[in-house]
Amino acid sequence: MTAASIVQTRDLVETVVASFVAGVGVTAIYSAAIWGGARFVDLNRSGRPLAAGFAAALGIAALVGTAAAVTIGIVVMTHK
Amino acid sequence: MNSDLILVIVVVTALAFDFTNGFHDTANVVATTISTGAAAPQVAIGLASVLNFVGAFISISVAATVANDVVDAAVITPTIVFAGLIGAIAWNLVTWWVGLPSSSSHALIGGVVGSAVAAAGFDAVIAEGLVGKVLIPALVAPTVAFVVAGLSIGIVYRMVGRQRPGPVTRGFRYGQVVSGGLLALAHGTNDAQKTMGVITLALVANGTLGADADPPLWVIVSAATAIALGTYSGGWRIIRTTGTRIIKMDAAQGFSAQGAGAAVILASTHFGFPLSTTHVINGGVMGAGAGKRVSAVRWGVAGNIVFAWLLTLPAAAGIGAVAYGATRIFGTGALGPVLVALTTVALIAVAFSRRSQQAAPLPGGVGG
Numbered sequence: 001m002t003a004a005s006i007v008q009t010r011d012l013v014e015t016v017v018a019s020f021v022a023g024v025g026v027t028a029i030y031s032a033a034i035w036g037g038a039r040f041v042d043l044n045r046s047g048r049p050l051a052a053g054f055a056a057a058l059g060i061a062a063l064v065g066t067a068a069a070v071t072i073g074i075v076v077m078t079h080k
Numbered sequence: 081m082n083s084d085l086i087l088v089i090v091v092v093t094a095l096a097f098d099f100t101n102g103f104h105d106t107a108n109v110v111a112t113t114i115s116t117g118a119a120a121p122q123v124a125i126g127l128a129s130v131l132n133f134v135g136a137f138i139s140i141s142v143a144a145t146v147a148n149d150v151v152d153a154a155v156i157t158p159t160i161v162f163a164g165l166i167g168a169i170a171w172n173l174v175t176w177w178v179g180l181p182s183s184s185s186h187a188l189i190g191g192v193v194g195s196a197v198a199a200a201g202f203d204a205v206i207a208e209g210l211v212g213k214v215l216i217p218a219l220v221a222p223t224v225a226f227v228v229a230g231l232s233i234g235i236v237y238r239m240v241g242r243q244r245p246g247p248v249t250r251g252f253r254y255g256q257v258v259s260g261g262l263l264a265l266a267h268g269t270n271d272a273q274k275t276m277g278v279i280t281l282a283l284v285a286n287g288t289l290g291a292d293a294d295p296p297l298w299v300i301v302s303a304a305t306a307i308a309l310g311t312y313s314g315g316w317r318i319i320r321t322t323g324t325r326i327i328k329m330d331a332a333q334g335f336s337a338q339g340a341g342a343a344v345i346l347a348s349t350h351f352g353f354p355l356s357t358t359h360v361i362n363g364g365v366m367g368a369g370a371g372k373r374v375s376a377v378r379w380g381v382a383g384n385i386v387f388a389w390l391l392t393l394p395a396a397a398g399i400g401a402v403a404y405g406a407t408r409i410f411g412t413g414a415l416g417p418v419l420v421a422l423t424t425v426a427l428i429a430v431a432f433s434r435r436s437q438q439a440a441p442l443p444g445g446v447g448g
Contacts, residue, residue: 012216015344015351016224023228023343024235027336031239034251038243066255073262073342076350077138077269 026069033062083286085414086158089421090282093165095306098275100172101184102132102310105271107318108181108341108361109264109311112334115323118256121314127257128264129312135268136276136304149209150189155200158282159407160192162417165278166424167191167400171392173428179317179325180388183356187396188274189214194397195404213354218389221344221355222363229340229367236332237372252331259338266345267357268307275303322362325381327369336371337364359389 036059043052109132110124119127168184168191175182189210196204240248276295279302283289289296295303327333341357341364348355362385369377407416 008212011351011353012220015347015353016220018347018350019224019228019340019344020231022347023225023340024231026343027232027339028235028239030251030255030335030339031236034248034255035240035243037251038240038247041247042244070258070262073346074265076346077135077266 022069022073026066029062029065029069033059033066035059036062082413083158086162086417087282087286087288089414089417090158090162090165091279091302093162093169093421094275094278094282095302097165097169097172097184097188097278098272098303098306099310099313100169100176101188101271101275102129102307103313103315104172104176104182104184104310104318105267105358106311106314107322108357109260109267110314111319111321111323111361112329112337112365113256113260114319115329116253116256116331116334118253118260118331118334124260125312125314127261128267129308131261131264132268132272132311133304133308135265135270136272136307137300138265138269149213150206151192151196152200152204152206153281155196155204156281156285157199158285159412159417160195160199160404161278161282161285163195163198163404163407163420164188164192164400166403166420167194167396167398169424169428170399170403171396173431174395175388175392176315176317177431178388179321180385181318181322181358181362182385182388182392183218183358184271185274185354185356185358186214186218186389186392188278190393190396191400191403192278193393194400197397198401198404214393217348217353217355218359221348221353222359225340225344225360225363226367226370228343229336229364230371232336232340233333233368233371236336240332249331252335255335256331256338259335259342262342263338263345263357263361264311266342266349268304270345270349270357272303272307275306276300279303321381321385322365326362326365326378326385327372327376329365329368333365333368333372337361337368340364340367 036055039055040052040059043055106125106128109128110121113119113124114121165188168187171182171187171190172184193205193210276299279299280289280293280295284291284293323329329337341361344360345355345357366377366382403420406420410416410419
């Protein structure tokens with residue numbers, strides 16, 4: 001009985017890699033959404049509408065990315 | 081008649097295990113949400129219950145693999161399943177009593193392995209399955225969750241650490257409601273299926289269903305209901321441990337821990353790697369603490385939790401073996417399971433009545 005016969009190494013490596021990409025990626029994207037929202041408010045208050053608009057756009061894009069990741073998560077669950 | 085009575089006892093015991101599973105694992109889903117103030121306790125638990133119920137209907141792919149990969153299906157009888165469930169329930173209640181978040185899945189597997197060994201010897205255990213499907217995932221999953229949560233919180237602090245704390249905290253609290261919901265859904269999908277698998281196994285062993293049959297609708301509905309009711313009952317002792325005793329958590333750490341947990345659970349679901357949600361969430365919580373500052377983790381509490389993880393399989397196996405031996409004292413009929421079930425219910429009633437006399441409320445007036 002070898003380790004390779006007990007564990008499907010490829011599945012294990014794929015699980016670990018996917019966990020890293022999804023976990024770190026989603027947290028980073030959602031952090032970008034929060035950063036965008038917080039910067040939008042601050043920049044707007046300090047009278048810099050262009051920079052505020054850029055921060056808001058980034059925040060919205062990141063929020064959409066997070067929503068897409070959550071949707072993918074639900075699809076993964078429903079297709080197993 | 082005798083075998084039908086045993087089957088009814090097995091089904092009721094399996095649903096009782098499912099209830100303790102929900103009750104015991106509520107903390108996995110809601111502890112970080114409650115401890116960071118992302119949602120009020122009853123709201124978080126109510127939402128988790130509903131999503132656990134819904135999650136149970138999403139898929140039945142795990143149901144067949146619960147015991148088949150670990151124990152030789154040819155030796156399984158309803159009495160073995162019954163004794164295994166008694167081992168799992170007993171261990172779940174012991175760890176709830178001391179407030180330790182141990183794995184209900186490992187308790188179930190341990191219980192069934194112990195009762196099968198007591199019935200048919202060590203040849204009944206599929207060693208490759210036990211190592212590959214249980215032990216290695218038990219090492220890998222919490223480690224990955226720990227590292228992912230640790231890296232995530234580092235990135236979060238770098239990205240938003242200089243922003244005003246108010247909007248950042250609010251943002252992560254909203255995020256926690258979503259990540260907590262995803263975890264609850266994944267928990268219902270994973271854990272309710274284990275009970276469905278056990279009931280289906282007993283129905284097959286009794287000859288009620290064919291060997292390759294899927295769980296009938298009444299099994300799916302009853303398992304979903306039992307885990308949702310258990311979740312709604314809330315195991316507050318374990319919620320306290322996971323939510324406040326491992327680390328003092330802020331909203332960003334709560335989100336990182338839940339995000340890491342959801343990512344690991346969904347990735348393993350996708351690639352067909354079974355794991356314990358308890359191990360993953362607690363690994364994530366420890367990682368989110370260590371990622372901020374290693375000394376932020378109360379390593380004594382973390383050590384106790386890991387010790388409980390190590391003890392779960394052998395302890396549940398031991399209780400399962402003793403339960404099987406006790407049923408066999410009274411022969412192969414229904415009398416043994418009936419007496420063991422009644423004794424277990426009596427012991428649980430005594431434990432709960434003592435517990436309710438000693439109950440200390442959580443801050444905010446929630447206790448149990």
